[in-house]
Amino acid sequence: MTTNLEVKVWRGKEDGEFVTYEVPRLESQTVLDVVTHIQRRIDPGLSYRYACRVGMCGSCAMTVNGKARWTCRTHVANVAADGKLELAPLSNLPVIKDLVTDMTGFFDKWARAKGSFKGAKTREDEFALVEPQSTMRLAADAGIECIGCGVCYASCDVVSWRPDYLGPAALNRAWTLINDVRDVRNRERLLAVAGDAGCHACHTQGSCTERCPKHLEPTASISGLKRLSAKTLGRKA
Ligand code: SF4
Ligand code: SF4
Ligand code: FES
Numbered sequence: 001m002t003t004n005l006e007v008k009v010w011r012g013k014e015d016g017e018f019v020t021y022e023v024p025r026l027e028s029q030t031v032l033d034v035v036t037h038i039q040r041r042i043d044p045g046l047s048y049r050y051a052c053r054v055g056m057c058g059s060c061a062m063t064v065n066g067k068a069r070w071t072c073r074t075h076v077a078n079v080a081a082d083g084k085l086e087l088a089p090l091s092n093l094p095v096i097k098d099l100v101t102d103m104t105g106f107f108d109k110w111a112r113a114k115g116s117f118k119g120a121k122t123r124e125d126e127f128a129l130v131e132p133q134s135t136m137r138l139a140a141d142a143g144i145e146c147i148g149c150g151v152c153y154a155s156c157d158v159v160s161w162r163p164d165y166l167g168p169a170a171l172n173r174a175w176t177l178i179n180d181v182r183d184v185r186n187r188e189r190l191l192a193v194a195g196d197a198g199c200h201a202c203h204t205q206g207s208c209t210e211r212c213p214k215h216l217e218p219t220a221s222i223s224g225l226k227r228l229s230a231k232t233l234g235r236k237a
Contacts, residue, residue: 010088013095031071032060048099058147062099063088068154070213090154113170114189119182128182140179143172143221145214152208164197168208168218175221194229
């Protein structure tokens with residue numbers, strides 16, 4: 001395969017512009033391979049982010065031909081049938097430079113949603129036994145594989161409209177922990193996610209679920225939070 005790809009890449013900050021590069025088309029090439037080729041062979045000043053290259057770390061997400069995607073597991077053949085790629089930083093996050101966004105606000109929202117585990121047992125206690133087929137365990141399992149890539153967050157209209165909205169990833173994380181029977185701060189967490197900028201702001205149209213590369217369903221998690229907050233705190237569902 002000898003043809004070239006025409007690749008437009010965002011350069012600079014928010015007021016930057018697209019720059020076009022020609023990149024050799026290779027078999028089984030990923031979008032991350034294309035970006036790496038540009039940085040190593042054409043323009044060493046290009047900034048982008050990746051670590052694992054195998055879909056585990058969540059750091060390589062970008063906007064590819066208008067949609068947020070993880071790039072290490074996105075094959076060029078699936079997104080650029082006409083030989084053209086347009087690569088931009090993720091939406092809904094400040095641009096640091098080129099394809100790199102500042103994820104601080106994204107992870108601050110995980111903290112606001114009480115997205116860290118807090119148990120009561122010590123290392124002297126026995127391991128907790130959690131029934132694998134229990135309803136809560138199954139609900140926790142359904143959301144636990146989040147890699148924090150930000151694809152859902154960049155795809156969410158409500159985050160675009162109101163920047164204080166906690167967003168699909170933080171709310172999915174909160175629902176996962178609420179269903180972890182070992183965790184001890186569920187009421188505090190539920191109060192944190194039931195406010196105006198929390199689960200009730202979601203319009204349930206499901207862009208997050210459609211785009212999540214791990215096939216998680218933040219929309220379902222958010223619906224769970226809505227039901228539980230209505231039942232427990234008496235707030236609107
Ligand atoms: S379903 Fe809710 S969280 Fe998901 S993209 Fe839509 S508004 Fe955002
Ligand atoms: S829920 Fe999916 S899209 Fe959102 S951060 Fe987690 S893995 Fe990425
Ligand atoms: S580089 Fe780690 S998920 Fe893509």
